[in-house]
Amino acid sequence: MEIWDREYECMDREVLEQLQLERLQATLHRAYKNVTCYKNKFNQQGIDPDAVQSLSDLSKLPFTTKEDLRLNYPYGMFAVPLREVVRIHSSSGTTGKPTVVGYTKNDIKIWSNLIARLHTAAGVTHDDVVQIAFGYGMFTGAFGHHYGAEVIGASVIPMGGGNTEKQIMIMQDYRTTVLISTPSYAITIADRMEQLGINPKSLSLKHGLFGGEPWSEAMRIEIESRLGITATDNYGLSEVIGPGVAGECTHKCGMHIFEDIFIPEIIDPDTCEVLPPGSVGELVITTLTKEAFPMIRYRTRDITSLDYEKCSCGRTHVRMKKTMGRSDDMLIIKGVNVFPSQIEEVIVAIDGCEPHYQLIVDRKNSVDSLEIHIEVTENIFFDEMKMQRAFIDSIQHKIHSLIGLGVTVKLVEPKSFPRFEGKASRVIDNRQH
Amino acid sequence: MLKVKNINTYYGKVHALKNVSIHLSPKEIVALIGANGAGKTTILNTLSGVTPMQSGSIDFAGESVGALSPDRIVKSGISQVPEGRQVFKGMTVAENLELGAYLRFTAREPKELIRKDIVKIYQLFPRLEERKKQMAGTLSGGEQQMLAIGRALMAKPKLLLLDEPSMGLAPLVVQEIFAVIERLRSDEGVTVLLVEQNAKAALKMADRGYVLETGKIILEGNAADLLENPEVQRAYLGKEKKDIWER
Numbered sequence: 014m015e016i017w018d019r020e021y022e023c024m025d026r027e028v029l030e031q032l033q034l035e036r037l038q039a040t041l042h043r044a045y046k047n048v049t050c051y052k053n054k055f056n057q058q059g060i061d062p063d064a065v066q067s068l069s070d071l072s073k074l075p076f077t078t079k080e081d082l083r084l085n086y087p088y089g090m091f092a093v094p095l096r097e098v099v100r101i102h103s104s105s106g107t108t109g110k111p112t113v114v115g116y117t118k119n120d121i122k123i124w125s126n127l128i129a130r131l132h133t134a135a136g137v138t139h140d141d142v143v144q145i146a147f148g149y150g151m152f153t154g155a156f157g158h159h160y161g162a163e164v165i166g167a168s169v170i171p172m173g174g175g176n177t178e179k180q181i182m183i184m185q186d187y188r189t190t191v192l193i194s195t196p197s198y199a200i201t202i203a204d205r206m207e208q209l210g211i212n213p214k215s216l217s218l219k220h221g222l223f224g225g226e227p228w229s230e231a232m233r234i235e236i237e238s239r240l241g242i243t244a245t246d247n248y249g250l251s252e253v254i255g256p257g258v259a260g261e262c263t264h265k266c267g268m269h270i271f272e273d274i275f276i277p278e279i280i281d282p283d284t285c286e287v288l289p290p291g292s293v294g295e296l297v298i299t300t301l302t303k304e305a306f307p308m309i310r311y312r313t314r315d316i317t318s319l320d321y322e323k324c325s326c327g328r329t330h331v332r333m334k335k336t337m338g339r340s341d342d343m344l345i346i347k348g349v350n351v352f353p354s355q356i357e358e359v360i361v362a363i364d365g366c367e368p369h370y371q372l373i374v375d376r377k378n379s380v381d382s383l384e385i386h387i388e389v390t391e392n393i394f395f396d397e398m399k400m401q402r403a404f405i406d407s408i409q410h411k412i413h414s415l416i417g418l419g420v421t422v423k424l425v426e427p428k429s430f431p432r433f434e435g436k437a438s439r440v441i442d443n444r445q446h
Numbered sequence: 447m448l449k450v451k452n453i454n455t456y457y458g459k460v461h462a463l464k465n466v467s468i469h470l471s472p473k474e475i476v477a478l479i480g481a482n483g484a485g486k487t488t489i490l491n492t493l494s495g496v497t498p499m500q501s502g503s504i505d506f507a508g509e510s511v512g513a514l515s516p517d518r519i520v521k522s523g524i525s526q527v528p529e530g531r532q533v534f535k536g537m538t539v540a541e542n543l544e545l546g547a548y549l550r551f552t553a554r555e556p557k558e559l560i561r562k563d564i565v566k567i568y569q570l571f572p573r574l575e576e577r578k579k580q581m582a583g584t585l586s587g588g589e590q591q592m593l594a595i596g597r598a599l600m601a602k603p604k605l606l607l608l609d610e611p612s613m614g615l616a617p618l619v620v621q622e623i624f625a626v627i628e629r630l631r632s633d634e635g636v637t638v639l640l641v642e643q644n645a646k647a648a649l650k651m652a653d654r655g656y657v658l659e660t661g662k663i664i665l666e667g668n669a670a671d672l673l674e675n676p677e678v679q680r681a682y683l684g685k686e687k688k689d690i691w692e693r
Contacts, residue, residue, distance in 0.1 A: 028469065031449055035467045035656075035666050042664045043677075063464050063662070066452045097676040119671050302667065304675065 014263065014326055017133035017165070018126065021273045022328045029329065033276055034068055036301035041065055041074075044307045047092040050085050051077075051309060071276065071299060072287045076310045082112040082252060091115050093305050102153045104251045104350060111151075114251050115305040121160065123302055124254055127271050128161020131260025134269065134326070135245040136220045137191050139166030144184060146194035146202075147225065147348075148174035153255025154225055154348070158193045161257065167191070174198075177205045188217040195348040196228035196236060196244070200379030203239040214241045222247055224256055225348035227336050232379075233265075246335060250315075253298050253308055259333055267320055267332030274302050277331065278310070279319055282340035293318045295340045296333065314341045342440065344374055346381045349418045353439055356385065359411050365393035366408070369430050376444040384421045385412070388429055447472045447637055448493075448605060453502030453512075455485075455492045462488045463499070464661045470605065473631055475638045477648035477669060479682055480658030486641040487529055489658075490607045493639070494526040495519045507604065521549055525603035529610045529641075531594040535583030539574050542582050542593055543567055546600030560600070567596040570626055588619035595626070599636075606630070608640045612647060620644070624651050645682040649673045657682075 016022050024032070041062035044051040054075045055062060065071065082090060091098065098115040116124065137143065143162040147154035149171065162169045170187060172180060174194075180202060183189060192199060199221055206213050218240055224247040236244045248268050249256035258275055259268035270277050278287050279294040288294045296313045300306075315336040324332060344351045353372055360366045367388040375382050385408075393404070401424070408422045448470040455463040463485050470476050478486045491497040493504060495516035504512035511522050525546075534542050544551075547560045568575035571592040577585060582593055591611055598606060608627070612620040628651060630636040642648030649655055649669040657665035657678055665675060672678050 028471070031451070031467070031469045032666075034451070035469065035663065038465060038467055039657075039663045039665050042659075042662050046664070066465055093676055117676060119667075119674050122671065122674070304677075 015133050015138070016327060017130040022130060022269070022271075022330060024273065024329055026329055029272060030068060032273055033301060036273075037068065037071065037276065037299065038062075038065060040299070040301055040303075040307050041309070043092055044309055048090060048307070050081055050090055051307075068276065071278070071310070074310055076285065076297065076312050077308055078312050079112060079252065079314075083110060086110050087113040088115070091305055092303075092307050093117055098305050100156075102156075102251055102255065103151045104153075112252060114153075117304040120254075120303055120305050123274065124157055124257055125160035125164045127254070127257035127274060128157050129164040130161075130271065131247050131257060131269075132158075132161050132165055132167070132191075132222065134260050134262040134328070135222050135247075136243060136263055137162065137165060137167055137222070141165075141167040141190045141219070142170065142188055142217070143167045143191040143193060144170045144172050144180070144187075144189040146172055146174055146180055146192065146198055153249070153251040157249070157255040157257050158222070162191075162193075177201055178209070181206055181209065181211065184216050184218065185211070190217050190219045192218060192221045192240075192242070194221075194223060195225045196223040196232055197226065197347065197376070197379045197381060199223060199236045199240065199244070200232070203236070204378055213239060218242050220245070222260075224248060226345045227338070229335075248315075248333065248336070250313055252311055253300060253313070254303065258298065262324065262326040262328065264324060264326050266324065267334055269324065269328050269330040269332055270319075272330045275300055277319060277333065279317070280312075282314075282316075290319055290321050293337070296336075312340075314339050314343060316340055344372070344383075344440065344442065346374060346383050346418060349416065351383070351416050351418060355416055356412055357439075359408070359415060360385075360387055363408060363411070365390050365404075367427060370439060371430055372440045374440065374442045374444060381444065382421070383418065384423065386423050386425050386429070388427050389424045391427060393424070447474075447507055448639075449503075449505040450493070451503045453489075453492055453499045453504065455488055455497055455499045457488075457497070462661050463492065465502075466658075466661070466663055468656055468663065468666075470637050470639060473635050473637055474654065475627070475631055475640060475652045477645075477652035477655040478639065478641045478658060479645040479648060479655060479672075479678070481681065482643075483660075484658040485661040486658055487609055488661075490526055490609050490639065490641055493519075493607060494524060496526075517549060520601050520603075523602075523604035524607065525598040525601045525605070526607040527594045527598045527609060527611065529613065531587075531590040533582040533585075533590050533593050533597065535581065537582055538579050539582055539585070539593055540564070540578045542597050543574075543600050546597035549601060563600060563602070567599060570599075570629070571596055588615050588623070591615065591619075591623055592626075595623070599630070603636065605637045605639065608638060610641055610643055612642060612644045620647060627651065645678065646673070649678075 045062045097117050099118050100116040103111040103113045145155050145158050149155040221242045221244045233244050245261040247260040249258040259270040261268045276299040278297040280297050282295040296315050296317050298311050300308045316338045317333045317336050320332045361368050369388040371386045373384040405422050412420050450468045452465045480486050492499045543564050652669040655669050655672045656663050
């Protein structure tokens, strides 16, 4: 089994912890010096970054949240002048404003190398033909995998998302050996192949590297048997670096977090206490090498647990379980992050819509869908179907342009939904992860 | 091989090193770079016991050496080549080298072994052999640097601390000395901690590096990455300095 960065990936835990401490101290000094947000937070809480003398001291530092990123939109969290940033990415935001992240030349280099590690761990070599079926653009997914596969020396096909039939044609004609996409898209591809009467085993596909949304072991088995490939999981988020935070090796027993680059912690999302190894809780990540966008104790909101047992692949890095949900109300639909509050804002702003709605998330044939039921005032029930149609279209369009996801809107009569005291349950997620 | 955690060193009331943590793996060449007064030399002097630390820990080859006296530290396998060479000018080249083995003499090591090592130094630096009977004070700067390194090697160190070996030397001589340092690593397996004002040259030779600023480490990374780092380029490689992004 190949290991891309043996020196770091198989590092003795004691040396690794020393390296983490050194890099943590250096990161804190830089972040405190260069990022006003961190400086203010530390000062307000009376924390001296110099006082961090061990990895366990990390737990005394304040958290960073998506809210901090939003408040500092667009460049406030950058630790280097903009002229040293060579790349800007962003993820959809909840309040109309996206969150912006930046990379220096070195950040891109380190990022590419992390992807090379996880690709190698999943079995990709320089002989492979890698088809990337993530959307290129402002999201980090496609670019991260693209660069990493190039670093390995594989042949990269930057196909982008969607257009399933063309994806399949390319797979056949270009003899693609590795598919990189969301797990649900892999199923979509398998379905379409079935419809077209193409035997997946007649293709050259060997491996699938899937991420961007939570998926189950059952789904892994389905993908592996239907496409005749090995399917591995990988994890990341744009605020931290993008994909490349963690990746599974072919033992498929959890994703190795690249601990020379990130320090993971598991906290209780309610009390914010750090939990002992093995506990289930929210993943918190501190970056150790990032130049443009250092993150100190970033709350990912993803629920998982960490396993420090040594993996039989030889890597010493801790493994995280598949994510089991969120500690906030964010939904991941077709790999896109959606907050109900985003949709609520659109609905509330439309004349005739009541602030009562329900989001119904479903997965049919492994394709996610989002349906929104909105209560409307009596007088909006147009007699003319055409007008009603146009009204719905305009809502769908507004939501689509904000969250980047096609939705179905249905209007319902006033008082259709039960009223709750306090927090209403506005999301019905029928998918099974 | 070397593991330093949270060392704090003071000159009187001046807090020169603030929670400095570094490590070296066997056969690594690691560069310490930073502006004047950042604390580079202080780290070396703390490691060699010349300027004892106030707090922190230094583990070398599994042994805690932080509280040892300089001679015990040399015995444990750490030798320092001081800034400005500091050879004994009134003594010959050969005598300087013998003095480097002082602790081995006192430990009653067979003299033939020591003599053999002197021959080895002459192979490493043939110019020293040509001048072995000359007073060290009459040597050129480059030759004095070679002698200082040779003298340190006579203690048979596992870790060599080099303080500004390129200082005041012509580029060709610097190249020659750096080539010897690389040979020491590959042939003898010596680990090297290198302090350099000449950041570019140091990072080109080193595997990894640390960047110091006012007594704190602000960066650790592969030498090649550090060469590309904007902060390093601004501060130590003489690239244009611009203010941080103004909001």
